[in-house]
Amino acid sequence: xxxxxxxxxxxxxxxxxxxxxxxxxxxxxDRTRKKVETAMAELGYQPNAIAQSLASNRxxxxxxxxxxxxxxxxxxxMSTVEQALKQYGKHVIITAGHVDEKREHxxxxxxxxxxxxxxxxxAEAVSDEYxxxxxxxxxxxxxINRKVDGLDDxxxxxxxxxGGYLAAQAAIQQGHKEIGYISGPKFKKDASDRLAGHRRAxxxxxxxxxDDHIFEGDFHESSGQEGMHYLKQHFPDITALICANDxxxxxxxxxxxxxxxxIPQHLSIVGFDNVLFSRYLYPKLTTINNPIQSLGEMAARxxxxxxxxxxxxxxxxxxxxPEVVERHxxxxx
Amino acid sequence: xxxxxxxxxxxxxxxxxxxxxxxxxxxxxDRTRKKVETAMAELGYQPNAIAQSLASNRxxxxxxxxxxxxxxxxxxxMSTVEQALKQYGKHVIITAGHVDEKREHxxxxxxxxxxxxxxxxxAEAVSDEYxxxxxxxxxxxxxINRKVDGLDDxxxxxxxxxGGYLAAQAAIQQGHKEIGYISGPKFKKDASDRLAGHRRAxxxxxxxxxDDHIFEGDFHESSGQEGMHYLKQHFPDITALICANDxxxxxxxxxxxxxxxxIPQHLSIVGFDNVLFSRYLYPKLTTINNPIQSLGEMAARxxxxxxxxxxxxxxxxxxxxPEVVERHxxxxx
DNA sequence: CTGTTAGCGCCTTCAG
DNA sequence: CTGAAGGCGCTAACAG
Numbered sequence: 001x002x003x004x005x006x007x008x009x010x011x012x013x014x015x016x017x018x019x020x021x022x023x024x025x026x027x028x029x030d031r032t033r034k035k036v037e038t039a040m041a042e043l044g045y046q047p048n049a050i051a052q053s054l055a056s057n058r059x060x061x062x063x064x065x066x067x068x069x070x071x072x073x074x075x076x077x078m079s080t081v082e083q084a085l086k087q088y089g090k091h092v093i094i095t096a097g098h099v100d101e102k103r104e105h106x107x108x109x110x111x112x113x114x115x116x117x118x119x120x121x122x123a124e125a126v127s128d129e130y131x132x133x134x135x136x137x138x139x140x141x142x143x144i145n146r147k148v149d150g151l152d153d154x155x156x157x158x159x160x161x162x163g164g165y166l167a168a169q170a171a172i173q174q175g176h177k178e179i180g181y182i183s184g185p186k187f188k189k190d191a192s193d194r195l196a197g198h199r200r201a202x203x204x205x206x207x208x209x210x211d212d213h214i215f216e217g218d219f220h221e222s223s224g225q226e227g228m229h230y231l232k233q234h235f236p237d238i239t240a241l242i243c244a245n246d247x248x249x250x251x252x253x254x255x256x257x258x259x260x261x262x263i264p265q266h267l268s269i270v271g272f273d274n275v276l277f278s279r280y281l282y283p284k285l286t287t288i289n290n291p292i293q294s295l296g297e298m299a300a301r302x303x304x305x306x307x308x309x310x311x312x313x314x315x316x317x318x319x320x321x322p323e324v325v326e327r328h329x330x331x332x333x
Numbered sequence: 334x335x336x337x338x339x340x341x342x343x344x345x346x347x348x349x350x351x352x353x354x355x356x357x358x359x360x361x362x363d364r365t366r367k368k369v370e371t372a373m374a375e376l377g378y379q380p381n382a383i384a385q386s387l388a389s390n391r392x393x394x395x396x397x398x399x400x401x402x403x404x405x406x407x408x409x410x411m412s413t414v415e416q417a418l419k420q421y422g423k424h425v426i427i428t429a430g431h432v433d434e435k436r437e438h439x440x441x442x443x444x445x446x447x448x449x450x451x452x453x454x455x456a457e458a459v460s461d462e463y464x465x466x467x468x469x470x471x472x473x474x475x476x477i478n479r480k481v482d483g484l485d486d487x488x489x490x491x492x493x494x495x496g497g498y499l500a501a502q503a504a505i506q507q508g509h510k511e512i513g514y515i516s517g518p519k520f521k522k523d524a525s526d527r528l529a530g531h532r533r534a535x536x537x538x539x540x541x542x543x544d545d546h547i548f549e550g551d552f553h554e555s556s557g558q559e560g561m562h563y564l565k566q567h568f569p570d571i572t573a574l575i576c577a578n579d580x581x582x583x584x585x586x587x588x589x590x591x592x593x594x595x596i597p598q599h600l601s602i603v604g605f606d607n608v609l610f611s612r613y614l615y616p617k618l619t620t621i622n623n624p625i626q627s628l629g630e631m632a633a634r635x636x637x638x639x640x641x642x643x644x645x646x647x648x649x650x651x652x653x654x655p656e657v658v659e660r661h662x663x664x665x666x
Numbered sequence: 667c668t669g670t671t672a673g674c675g676c677c678t679t680c681a682g
Numbered sequence: 683c684t685g686a687a688g689g690c691g692c693t694a695a696c697a698g
Contacts, residue, residue, distance in 0.1 A: 003691055014669045019693060029667060049446040050392070051691035053383045054674050069411040069427075070609075075403030082402055082429060091443065094402075094427050096415060110424065113382040221613075250613045257615070276403075280554075280583045282590070282615035336675060347685045352677060362683060384675030387690050 002043035011039035022047060053115060061091040062118045062303055063111030067099050072275040073292060074122075077144070080293045081120060084300035088310050090117075101125040112139065118307045120144060120299045124188065140307045142299045145292070146189060156295045156302075156318055160190045163288045163322035164197025167242050167270045170286070170324050172205045175333035176240035176268065179207070182227035182252060184219045184244040191219075194244050194272060213238065217248050224251025232259055239267065239333050246271040246278045249285055253329070264331040274325050283328035291320045335376035344372035355380060386448060394424040395451045395636055396444030400432050405608040406625060407455070410477070413626045414453060417633035421643050423450075434458040445472065451636045453477060453629075457521065473640050475632045478625070479522060489628045489635075489651055493523045496621045496655035497530025500575050500603045503619070503657050505538045508666035509573035509601060512540070515560035515585060517552045517577040524552070527577050527605060546571065550581050557584025565592055572600065572666050579604040579611045582618055586662070597664040607658050616661035624653045 004022075008015040013032055020026045021036045028036075039045075053059040064081055066074040082092045093114060097104030104126045111119055118140040123131065128148050135141045135154050143155045171179055181198055184191030195214070202209040215230050217223030224243055228251070231238055241256075243249035249271030253263055261267045263283055271278055271287035278285040298317060304310040337355075341348040346365055353359045354369045361369075372378075386392040397414055399407040415425045426447055430437030437459045444452055451473040456464065461481050468474045468487050476488045504512055514531055517524030528547070535542040548563050550556030557576055561584070564571055574589075576582035582604030586596055594600045596616055604611055604620035611618040631650060637643040 005691075015692080016670080016694085017668060020668085023693085027667065032668080046442065046446055048387075048448060048691050050383055050386045050448050051674090052693075054381075054387050054676090055691075055693040057674070057693090059383065068408075069415055070405065070408030072403065072405070072408075075401075075405075075408050078402040079429075091428075095424075096412075109379065113379055115381060115383050253615075254613075277610040277613055280587075280610055281613060282586075337677095338675080348676080349678080349686080350684060353684085356677080360683065365684080381675055384690095385677075387692090388675075388677040390677095390690070 002045040007039050007045050011035045059115050059117055061093050061116055063116035064092050064094045065097050065107050065121045067097055067124055069096050077292050077296045080296035081300050084297050088304055099124045118303045142302050144295050144299050156298050158320040158322055160193035161197040164194035165201045166324050167288050168198045168201030171240040177207055178237045178239050180231040180238040180241040181214045182217045182243045182248050191244055219245050221247045221251035224248030225255040228252040228255035242270045244272050246273045246275045246287055250281055264329050268330040270330050286327045286330040287325050289323045289325050294320050335378040340372050340378050344368045392448050392450055394426050394449055396449035397425050397427045398430050398440050398454045400430055400457055402429050410625050410629045413629035414633050417630050421637055432457045451640045453632045475635050477628050477632055489631050491623055491653040491655055493526035494530040497527035498534045499657050500621050501531045501534030504573040510540055511570045511572050513564040513571040513574040514547045515550045515576045515581050524577055552578050554580045554584035557581030558588040561585040561588035575603045577605050579606045579608045579620055583614055597662050601663040603663050619660045619663035620658050622656045622658050627653050
């Protein structure tokens with residue numbers, strides 16, 4: 001690995017000059033620039049990013065914390081953030097927190113230790129206080145899909161309550177009155193918000209929101225199956241089932257079919273998130289669009305603008321409103 | 334951000350001693366260790382990984398190149414590799430090459446510039462020569478899902494030819510004789526290997542492998558639909574359709590259903606990869622397991638063993654054999 | 667426009 | 683067991 005020093009020798013200039021042609025901030029005469037460039041090419045020189053970072057206190061990389069590295073939801077998020085930043089020569093360092101307080105904490109500390117220029121966090125397990133402290137430090141931090149009081153400027157969220165409302169409203173508009181609901185873990189903010197919206201829609205429509213029509217799942221496919229079994233057994237009158245995410249909706253569809261129910265003829269199903277595979281399902285899943293990509297893009301823009309002083313002429317929005325994606329799993333009662 | 338120097342002052346010891354308690358290589362008396370540790374705690378000291386890397390010439394991070402950051406295939410790969418390495422305190426730096434020669438090349442250069450201790454590459458677009466040169470350099474490199482002549486020790490591959498063979502064989506065993514095939518882009522090695530296996534199975538079974546029963550797709554869902562349309566229109570006698578990956582199988586299923594064909598009653602379909610969503614499809618997709626997770630885990634182990642001298646008592650395998658995953662989209666003719 | 671000179675924060679011999 | 687000192691490869695004033 002050639003170093004900057006060897007390049008300077010080969011080019012017959014000082015080490016600082018080489019640095020200058022690399023960074024292009026300062027003016028360098030064309031002749032010396034040429035000399036340096038050919039020297040670099042001959043040696044196959046490649047700057048050592050580590051050393052650059054140490055000296056400049058700038059790593060040109062932003063840390064991204066997600067819950068998992070797999071799954072379409074996070075895949076879309078990572079992909080969007082990476083694309084947005086790469087355009088400006090910035091890189092992403094991705095870590096997974098696995099929705100575990102310690103692991104999320106460790107992951108964030110790791111990103112800090114790597115001296116990322118900024119952090120984009122999809123943190124689910126870590127406390128509000130921790131996030132608040134973090135945001136107050138010198139390190140620029142933004143939070144995705146979680147609203148922390150007092151940190152509004154750093155949070156990018158979707159209106160989950162509204163999403164829950166829209167899903168229920170869609171079912172109600174199709175004439176459904178007996179509506180089941182499979183929620184996510186209630187301690188999760190997004191899960192409880194979606195459920196709150198669901199309840200509000202029912203109430204506004206004059207439908208009693210029965211607690212026992214609500215099954216608490218865990219956002220995984222299997223709990224969708226469990227929820228379906230439970231609800232069908234106890235409340236066979238249910239004509240529409242709303243699931244707090246697409247994975248559970250998929251599980252519910254499978255369970256329903258196994259129980260001999262046709263979708264949507266016998267039972268309508270609505271999901272949430274609109275992940276990629278929701279249109280692979282049969283019938284194609286009617287769901288609520290969760291604009292995670294927009295969140296990711298916004299977060300990336302925020303960083304570009306506030307950390308890297310990139311001129312971006314898009315406004316930065318913090319609240320995103322979900323929409324109904326009409327497909328084939330919801331029909332008239 | 335406290336530095337090691339401040340810690341040494343607070344603890345009343347030398348800077349070298351602090352370094353020693355951090356790394357734990359050398360013996361340090363219990364008393365001084367305690368002093369240092371409390372000093373570190375009080376200052377909230379966090380080592381600067383960048384500086385550590387520069388000084389030690391070791392980053393404790395391995396670079397991972399994938400084609401995309403989204404999609405279940407790469408999600409599974411990233412996830413597995415990360416888990417395997419994290420167990421030993423190593424980190425992953427992920428980059429995406431987007432199946433584009435320049436972008437893959439840039440991504441690899443980026444990983445090199447970040448001074449990763451090793452590289453795990455799922456490189457599709459870059460040339461064999463480039464990979465060979467890379468492997469010959471000091472930087473440890475392994476290649477996933479691609480066999481490069483002369484680099485066998487660095488390659489972790491699945492026997493795609495065998496997989497293609499198995500898929501065809503499965504259909505043949507169910508009595509199918511008119512078999513359509515939607516391949517991946519033929520310039521891709523894995524795609525052509527799968528097709529070669531397909532042909533061999535047909536030949537061995539005494540079935541003529543008709544070229545016009547083969548539609549060249551691009552591994553995306555939409556080309557599965559196109560392929561289905563094409564084959565159905567020109568060869569309505571086909572009773573089984575084999576697709577070179579699950580995405581295209583999904584597209585084919587949709588198209589088949591829109592054309593009024595029931596699966597598997599009217600048409601059997603077999604996929605390849607066994608990605609997560611293949612069991613979400615309806616009917617659940619019969620497919621060929623592509624042990625990408627095993628590849629990832631093996632690659633990670635190779636790195637742990639050869640780069641980090643971790644004692645791992647599993648043998649390291651380089652060739653993985655796919656298997657048929659029987660589900661519900663293939664039935665007797 | 668270019669060279670000189672301090673560091674960036676840490677690891678690692680080498681003495682003691 | 684501990685301290686002193688040099689250096690990892692590069693950037694960023696400061697002179698010239």
